Amino acid sequence: MNDEYLSWGRYPRVKQEVQEFHWRSDTLPKLTNHDKFLPYGMGRSYGDVCLNEGGTILSTNSMARFITFDLENGLIRCDAGVCLKDLLEFIVPHGWFVQVTPGTKYVTLGGMIANDVHGKNHHRVGTFGCHVSCFELLRSDGRRLICSSNQNSDLFAATIGGLGLTGLITWAEIKLKKIDGPYIDTESIRFDKLTEFFELSRDSDNAWEYTVAWVDSLAKGNHLGRGLFMRGNHSTTAGPDKLSPINQKLTIPFDAPRYLLNKYSIKFFNNAYYRKQVSKTIHKPQYFDKYFYPLDGIGQWNRLYGKKGLLQYQCVVPTDTGQEVISEILKKCSNKGQGSFLSVLKIFGKLTSPGLLSFPREGVTLALDFPNHGIKTFLLLDTLDKIVTEAGGAVYPAKDARMASASFKAYYPNWNEFEKHIDPHFSSSFWRRVTGKKEN
């Protein structure tokens, strides 16, 4: 048993067997009756969806080869272990980009499908799963099934956002987006309260491909929900010829002491970040790498949260009551003095994903992160769950390590429909926890 494979939140820590899966032609390790597998990519989901306590994780990092690339039509087929960073380094110089990108490039193709990730352009193009044309699924009985919207379509829908439970994705084909160059025209606008965020979103979503806001989670009263609204479009000018990807300049080599991120330092950071932008609006072109993946510049930034790790919390609530619900959540955080270091707010669009268990849906989404202060933090998150449940929203499995079974079932009412498609020899710590089953 191995305890070196963690999730990005570094909580929980579990013991599990590790098997490497190097080639898409490999077969699954020999099964015994009780074996439970779970694919593991780069371990960038925060909680326990990528962990399999007492079972076996199938590490797919070295299964990372390209298969075909249709340069004319922007279709690429590659192994599920291909890292988004490597994919972008290859396709961007050819004038293509992924339709949807999450906030880090250290994720695998398989992981992006299994978590049906979203990006700052959800209001335009939906989730990553909306742009997957087909993939191969390896089941524990040895079958290799090609899945698409018209072939094995049930498994196609269950696997997108299916948290790795339906089998191992060996390769996938995705549709790309044409770009003129690697630069993004960006605008950053300071806003003083939450209502302004909603106005800015409404005004921007038609003309801007990417929209997202950072909020100061510790601002109170009149300033509640103040922040910076960031919008961007792919630049139509090619920009400088030479590509200059930013490399990791700094890596956090060890766990920071637990007092580093406290009420005061978080308050100081949030305040400073808000005030660093003096003028109302800043306009500048940015290299895509810096725009989409600012945190990738600091290796292992999760270690700043100390040995006990961090707890992420991302929810989505319906638009009509969105403003009240989001302000209630922010109030709960600032009143308890449990500010989130980085808080992100975005409006999701109408486009639905093919995924049966996908998180993104029309509404307002808020992402928060908290240093793990034990029971105090867990109680706060339970309170937030209650608010989200009452509002008819949902919490994101990829960022969760603690939601109660009843909450999960309320957020994902078709979970038992989904369960029928789970491979009998696949499971995860997350799934056993949220379905309340010890053995699954």
Added chain:
Amino acid sequence: MPKVLIIGATSAIAQEVAKLYAADGSQLFLVARDKQKLEQVTQDLSVRGAGAIGSLSLDLAEIGRHENILSEAKETLCSIDIALIAHGTLPDQKMCEASVAQTLQELEINLVSTISLLTLLANYFEKNGKGCLAVITSVAGDRGRQSNYIYGAAKGGLSIFLQGLRNRLNKTGVCVLTIKPGFVDTPMTKGFKKGILWAQPKQVAEAIIIAIQKRKNVVYVPWFWRWIMVIIRSIPESIFKRMSL
């Protein structure tokens, strides 16, 4: 663009070297045992931009078929500029100690088959008056240790062979490069606990390409292994034999 023959093309280090050549549009000829894996590597390199690409799946223990490699590679590439020899296994030392057959089999694949290939390729390059023979040996060949002296003997023997070959070909314009990687995180070393001295195959590949371009003789990758091995080699045998390395 150089025309490159890669033997052991499905090994992690060889794949990374090939990716770098493919991105430059080089023409490649790949040899490996497993047909399915070879096909996956071929597809990958072709997408990445390899100019022309040919492959041959063959068990390198079949020394009688080594001539075919040269003839088929010449057919695809017309001529060969660089040959990278990267195949090999990491023997189970304990099993070898208990079995003569196992020991000989490991020497066959890690030393004898390579010498056979080198002999053919050296003659071909010598006739052309140019070319580069880049061969992956190991720091394990610099000194015998109880934990892996079968592997060490094969790699050490190979390094000596390369020294002689380099000396022989010195005046012909053919370059012979001995590559000595330290610990590399590859499927071959999956059972080992990884620490600070471990390198990624991509790092090793970048160093190999530079060494080929600069027509180096011997290169340790990463570079610090040169100094680690200086220290290891300098320990007197009377002390070394008592150490558990």
